[in-house]
Amino acid sequence: xxxxxxxxxxxxxxxxxxxxxxxxxxxxxxxxxxxxxxxxxxxxxxxxxxxxxxxxxxxxxxxxxxxxxxxxxxxxxxxxxxxxxxxxxxxxxxxxxxxxxxxxxxxxxxxxxxxxxxxxxxx
Numbered sequence: 711x712x713x714x715x716x717x718x719x720x721x722x723x724x725x726x727x728x729x730x731x732x733x734x735x736x737x738x739x740x741x742x743x744x745x746x747x748x749x750x751x752x753x754x755x756x757x758x759x760x761x762x763x764x765x766x767x768x769x770x771x772x773x774x775x776x777x778x779x780x781x782x783x784x785x786x787x788x789x790x791x792x793x794x795x796x797x798x799x800x801x802x803x804x805x806x807x808x809x810x811x812x813x814x815x816x817x818x819x820x821x822x823x824x825x826x827x828x829x830x831x832x833x
Contacts, residue, residue, distance in 0.1 A: 721783055721787065724779045724783055727776045731769055731776060734765060734769040735765075738761075738766050742761045742762035745757060745758045766803060769800065773800045774797065777793065780794070
């Protein structure tokens with residue numbers, strides 16, 4: 711009887727963490743869209759990026775919580791599979807940002823125009 715109650719509590723907590731993750735994940739997009747850019751010039755809109763990343767950090771924490779809770783949910787439940795989605799999305803976001811930063815840090819190739827071969831008249 712006590713195992714059944716623990717399973718029900720883990721399932722309930724798993725669903726709550728999954729729904730909270732969905733809300734916070736969607737809130738990241740909504741909050742960054744509703745945030746007004748505050749700066750001028752190069753850093754205009756940087757506060758939107760910081761807002762987005764802050765919300766995504768909270769979503770990542772909920773994703774990791776769901777991953778921990780997943781161990782306490784009985785096998786064969788669809789919630790066990792659903793709780794793999796948030797960490798997967800969080801990992802994809804981290805890898806995407808890392809790939810973007812690596813791409814942006816690569817030096818751009820310089821286009822060189824061929825010069826004319828010097829002749830005896832040029833010397």
